[in-house]
Amino acid sequence: MGNHIGIIGSGSWATALAKILTDNNQHIHWWIRNEDTIRHMQLRHHNKHYLTSVYFDTRLLQLDHRVEEVVKASDTIILAVPSAFLRTVLDALPPNALEGKKVVSAIKGLVTGTNQLINDYLGELFNLPLERYFTITGPCHAEEVASEKLSYLTFSGMDTAETEAIATLFNNSYLQTIVNKDVMGVQFASVLKNIYAMGAGIAHGLEYGDNFLSVFITNCFREMQEFLEKYEQNQAGAGKEPTVHNYNASAYLGDLLVTCYSLHSRNRMFGNMIGKGYSVKATQLELNMVAEGYYASRCIHEINAEIGAYMPIAQKVYAILWEQLHTEEAFFELEKGLV
Ligand SMILES: NC(=O)c1ccc[n+]([C@@H]2O[C@H](COP(=O)([O-])OP(=O)(O)OC[C@H]3O[C@@H](n4cnc5c(N)ncnc54)[C@H](O)[C@@H]3O)[C@@H](O)[C@H]2O)c1
Numbered sequence: 001m002g003n004h005i006g007i008i009g010s011g012s013w014a015t016a017l018a019k020i021l022t023d024n025n026q027h028i029h030w031w032i033r034n035e036d037t038i039r040h041m042q043l044r045h046h047n048k049h050y051l052t053s054v055y056f057d058t059r060l061l062q063l064d065h066r067v068e069e070v071v072k073a074s075d076t077i078i079l080a081v082p083s084a085f086l087r088t089v090l091d092a093l094p095p096n097a098l099e100g101k102k103v104v105s106a107i108k109g110l111v112t113g114t115n116q117l118i119n120d121y122l123g124e125l126f127n128l129p130l131e132r133y134f135t136i137t138g139p140c141h142a143e144e145v146a147s148e149k150l151s152y153l154t155f156s157g158m159d160t161a162e163t164e165a166i167a168t169l170f171n172n173s174y175l176q177t178i179v180n181k182d183v184m185g186v187q188f189a190s191v192l193k194n195i196y197a198m199g200a201g202i203a204h205g206l207e208y209g210d211n212f213l214s215v216f217i218t219n220c221f222r223e224m225q226e227f228l229e230k231y232e233q234n235q236a237g238a239g240k241e242p243t244v245h246n247y248n249a250s251a252y253l254g255d256l257l258v259t260c261y262s263l264h265s266r267n268r269m270f271g272n273m274i275g276k277g278y279s280v281k282a283t284q285l286e287l288n289m290v291a292e293g294y295y296a297s298r299c300i301h302e303i304n305a306e307i308g309a310y311m312p313i314a315q316k317v318y319a320i321l322w323e324q325l326h327t328e329e330a331f332f333e334l335e336k337g338l339v
């Protein structure tokens, strides 16, 4: 029996994942919000808004603007919308919509409003068991997938054989896959690195140099670990077993580095504009793409109010973005505490 794969979303990442899968000759059901984008794709064979250089064999695509139809037709559903839109998109589905299906989250964010991990939200709303939930993380910019530059993605899931079966669908000459069981840890690593890339962008906008940036990122890496350890201590208190995290793996350190350094990074671009003195509103309008770190900084700020990890950098990024803290003063204070 063939795979019935559905992709939810039509931004850069959804388009990159659709390219990988169709390059591997997989048929996909693809939810695209805008009917005009669907018509364009059918006629001109590419997404007119994102990764426009990527052309598709449209015989492999089943396009639909009705999310419930795409979910119904698929047994493996890949979520690739920005976290801020996830609830609006999935709220249209009945509570049994994911019964018997596997869900793969490619989202690097938490559910806004509730600060939940995507699996916790899907468990609560659709009764999706953790065994049927998987994640795609790791350092990977959609733009480099578009130009077929060698990239590595990490697939995480509780069952190694099932996770490997999903990862295999993506393996090809320009895409290598890594598999682990660290579902919770890699999700938080993806969320946190977006906040730190915002910070790296702000530093760049404020004209700090490479020397400062390397120290800054080293401290971000330490904060990431401190957060996860505190989070797990909190969970252990609630009866959950702590997991071992391989912090030196590419889903942790690699993604932190690429997002802080790459000129493709939307989070870094966003931060850079803030550092140069643009307001959050002006930056959002100018960028016209989603920088997850903006929402993540608030989610993590709220979670950390409960768990109390020492994370001055994430705290300052939050205060700059959400409480109008003066960027230069915030970074001047940060300078003194870096190790
Ligand atoms: N772009 C990358 O290189 C990359 C890589 C790995 C992971 N991710 C993650 O993938 C997720 C999606 O990001 P992206 O890069 O595709 O975003 P994007 O900025 O490229 O696209 C934004 C998407 O949001 C959709 N959208 C806009 N308003 C909407 C609304 N009101 N309701 C529903 N959808 C709406 C747009 O149609 C578009 O599909 C994020 O969590 C991101 O962190 C992105």
Ligand SMILES: O=P(O)(O)OC[C@H](O)CO
Pocket: 108, 138, 139, 140, 141, 142, 197, 255, 258, 259, 264, 265, 266, 267, 268, 290, 291, 292
């Ligand atoms: O462009 P960004 O900043 O959203 O980052 C994209 C990917 O997460 C990099 O791994």
